[in-house]
Amino acid sequence: MVNRTVEDEKLETMRHSASHIMAEAVQSIFPGAKFAIGPAIENGFYYDFDLPRPLTPDDLPVIEAKMGEIIASNTPFIREEITREEARQLFAAQPYKLELINELPENEKLSVYRQGSFLDLCRGPHVKASGEVKAFKLINIAGAYWRGDEHQPMLQRIYGVAFDTREALEEHLARLEEAKNRDHRKLGRELEIFIFDDEVGPGLPLWLPNGGAMIEEIERLAKDVEFEHGYVRVKTPHLAKEDLFKHSGHLPYYAESMYPPMELEGVRYYIKPMNCPLHHKIFASKTRSYRDLPLRIAEYGTCYRYEKSGELLGLLRVRSMQMNDSHIYCSEKQFDQEFVGVISLYLEYFKIFGIKEYYMRLSTHHPNGLGKKYVNNPELWLKTEAMVRQAMNNHNVPYYEVADEAAFYGPKIDVQIKSAIGKEFTLATNQVDFAQAERCDLKFVNEKGEEERPLIIHRAPLGTHERFVGFLLEHYAGAFPVWLAPVQVTIIPVADRHLEYAGRLESDLRSRDIRVKIDARSERMNPKIRQAQLEKVPYMVVIGDKEVEAGTVSVRLRSGEQLPPQSSDAFIETVSRIIASRSQDLK
RNA sequence: GCCAGCGUAGCUCAGUGGUAGAGCAGCGGUUUCGUAAACCGCUGGUCAAGAGUUCGACUCUCUUCGCUGGCUCCA
Numbered sequence A: 001m002v003n004r005t006v007e008d009e010k011l012e013t014m015r016h017s018a019s020h021i022m023a024e025a026v027q028s029i030f031p032g033a034k035f036a037i038g039p040a041i042e043n044g045f046y047y048d049f050d051l052p053r054p055l056t057p058d059d060l061p062v063i064e065a066k067m068g069e070i071i072a073s074n075t076p077f078i079r080e081e082i083t084r085e086e087a088r089q090l091f092a093a094q095p096y097k098l099e100l101i102n103e104l105p106e107n108e109k110l111s112v113y114r115q116g117s118f119l120d121l122c123r124g125p126h127v128k129a130s131g132e133v134k135a136f137k138l139i140n141i142a143g144a145y146w147r148g149d150e151h152q153p154m155l156q157r158i159y160g161v162a163f164d165t166r167e168a169l170e171e172h173l174a175r176l177e178e179a180k181n182r183d184h185r186k187l188g189r190e191l192e193i194f195i196f197d198d199e200v201g202p203g204l205p206l207w208l209p210n211g212g213a214m215i216e217e218i219e220r221l222a223k224d225v226e227f228e229h230g231y232v233r234v235k236t237p238h239l240a241k242e243d244l245f246k247h248s249g250h251l252p253y254y255a256e257s258m259y260p261p262m263e264l265e266g267v268r269y270y271i272k273p274m275n276c277p278l279h280h281k282i283f284a285s286k287t288r289s290y291r292d293l294p295l296r297i298a299e300y301g302t303c304y305r306y307e308k309s310g311e312l313l314g315l316l317r318v319r320s321m322q323m324n325d326s327h328i329y330c331s332e333k334q335f336d337q338e339f340v341g342v343i344s345l346y347l348e349y350f351k352i353f354g355i356k357e358y359y360m361r362l363s364t365h366h367p368n369g370l371g372k373k374y375v376n377n378p379e380l381w382l383k384t385e386a387m388v389r390q391a392m393n394n395h396n397v398p399y400y401e402v403a404d405e406a407a408f409y410g411p412k413i414d415v416q417i418k419s420a421i422g423k424e425f426t427l428a429t430n431q432v433d434f435a436q437a438e439r440c441d442l443k444f445v446n447e448k449g450e451e452e453r454p455l456i457i458h459r460a461p462l463g464t465h466e467r468f469v470g471f472l473l474e475h476y477a478g479a480f481p482v483w484l485a486p487v488q489v490t491i492i493p494v495a496d497r498h499l500e501y502a503g504r505l506e507s508d509l510r511s512r513d514i515r516v517k518i519d520a521r522s523e524r525m526n527p528k529i530r531q532a533q534l535e536k537v538p539y540m541v542v543i544g545d546k547e548v549e550a551g552t553v554s555v556r557l558r559s560g561e562q563l564p565p566q567s568s569d570a571f572i573e574t575v576s577r578i579i580a581s582r583s584q585d586l587k
Numbered sequence B: 001g002c003c004a005g006c007g008u009a010g011c012u013c014a015g016u017g018g019u020a021g022a023g024c025a026g027c028g029g030u031u032u033c034g035u036a037a038a039c040c041g042c043u044g045g046u047c048a049a050g051a052g053u054u055c056g057a058c059u060c061u062c063u064u065c066g067c068u069g070g071c072u073c074c075a
Helices: A006-029 A059-073 A084-090 A095-103 A166-182 A184-190 A209-228 A242-248 A276-283 A332-353 A378-394 A465-475 A496-511 A525-534 A545-550 A568-581
Strands: A044-050 A078-082 A110-115 A118-121 A135-145 A154-163 A239-241 A262-264 A267-271 A295-304 A320-330 A359-364 A400-403 A412-418 A424-433 A455-460 A489-493 A516-518 A539-543 A552-557
Touching: A006 A044, A006 A059, A006 A110, A006 A118, A006 A154, A044 A135, A059 A135, A078 A084, A084 A095, A084 A110, A095 A118, A135 A166, A154 A166, A166 A184, A184 A465, A209 A295, A209 A320, A209 A332, A209 A465, A239 A242, A242 A267, A242 A276, A276 A295, A276 A320, A276 A455, A320 A332, A320 A465, A332 A378, A332 A424, A332 A455, A359 A378, A378 A412, A378 A424, A424 A465, A489 A496, A489 A525, A496 A516, A496 A539, A496 A545, A496 A568, A525 A539, A539 A545, A539 A568, A545 A552, A552 A568
Parallel strands: A359 A400, A489 A516, A489 A539
Antiparallel strands: A044 A154, A078 A110, A110 A118, A135 A154, A239 A267, A262 A267, A295 A320, A320 A455, A359 A412, A412 A424, A424 A455, A539 A552
16 A cells, blocks of 8 residues: 555545535535535545435536635635534534434544535544635536445435646546546457347346457466366356255355246256355265365356346446356365465466556455354354465465455455456455355365365456456457457458468468458558557558568567568467467567 | 436437438448558438327437446455
8 A cells, every 4th residue: 555645635635625615515506405424535525415306417517616616715614623412403404414423422522614604524634725625526426325325315426526736637537538448348349359238138248259269268278277286177057956055055145146046847946156066066076085185176167146237337247257266175274375375376367467456355254244144153254364364474465454345155365456447346356165164064084084174265366257358458458468369460461462372371370270360351451450450459461462472471560560571480480489478478 | 226317320429399310330333552541332220118298209208128427236
């Protein structure tokens, strides 16, 4: 995490004050408004209101104009300290404020800030006067539950951004605009990676041939790397009987996210939301000895989860997904090494993809969720959480800790990334499971001939194909390394008479498993180059009279760089080498 | 799921109550061209779906579906 500077603090204070100014503006426009909270956030601020009518985007310029007046008047912010009782009287008509007041410690002095006609319960600090807010813009309105709880009333939130100069604000707005060009939904359509179809259903992507090529490559990578790390691969069905998911604990802990069951001949079947119960069956298919452990069972398993409609987001949040899944069954003694082995596997993958901007999060349980979202075994929660902490510390892997984010069966290390539009996602995960072995009656025979429960590590370093490709689209802005690029080489014949030579080159490349296509349109060379550039194809090979005569190829890289004339064999060797090494370079 | 907004051709978008438009893409033709957009022509839409108001609805109202931005939730 970055150290906060004096400038950061000043900016945060200014943003917080901007939210108060917005609240004052809203108060003057909507006299009956009730106020909830209005903090500073990254790049700006928001305030939650309970208003007599819903806001529309047309309201924002009106509120902005009013804020402009308040800022121009340079009204001072005045801090007052009052007792809880005084606060109750001052905010008698403000139910949300009263709720907050009642939760503050009984004897503590409360502070309020007044600017103009607006008074707010607030710890502060604030700017001296409203004129210190220099550059702001209201950017959107949203619904937000009071206290972030879906059982509480929904309030109306207005988001704004604020900076200390007009230039900084403009830059920020330009960055937001730029980010839209990196959005995987836009790139995915332009590069023909995937589509959604209304008749197929929300959250159910269709992979186009270009996307298909990519997931084949990612899967090949996983198989290569995981083979080296001692994983064995299995295949399991997409659905199973209800009893299986009862034993595993998915019913009821995970039922909300599962597609409803289908019933045939009196038996209920569920489509699997995770692969674990089926892998556990494979573990349990014979008597396991301590000599079999650790057993690492891997599968690119297809799962379906009924995510709520409003939670779907392109490929980053879908309802059908293929997971880079594996379950590692090990003894408690082996845990440390296995857990960290998975972490180093992450790092190995991330190096290949040049993934640098991520952070690891230890997600732990919260006692309030025991028996609801978490299996009810407080001692084991604490024990396994400590084991994970120790494994991470022993190997000096930096992480931060967040409560109430665990899986229902145990704590986990999640790898968090940010999407182009700033949303945070878990890209990869490494989870400890102390619950399912018991529930599914998994055991092995230890050195002493006694039965023992294995610990289970659930891990998915490459997450799901859906989220991973979505992430890669944004990460590379569509310009994939050669081994991943859906089309690796586009051959561009200058005129029809060069088609034959181009065709021979095409079959030579294809015989070396290089994904190649010829642009045989009756177009000039320029538009063909342009087309290949737009498709972000790494290599463009121009074939004209010169090449045919000399028996060479003329190679243009996606970067715009032109390679010296070379034989087609030399070119094929270069491309094959780059692909085999999964390098991010083009030459 | 909740709040708000949006849905017009494959894509990007005009079109405010009087018989649906552009650019790109696609198709046909001319052109055979040297490193990011040649020229001419053509095709293409139940204006998301359904109901209502109206002499008349892409346009107004309601319902449903989908998408977008948030909230909640998550690989």
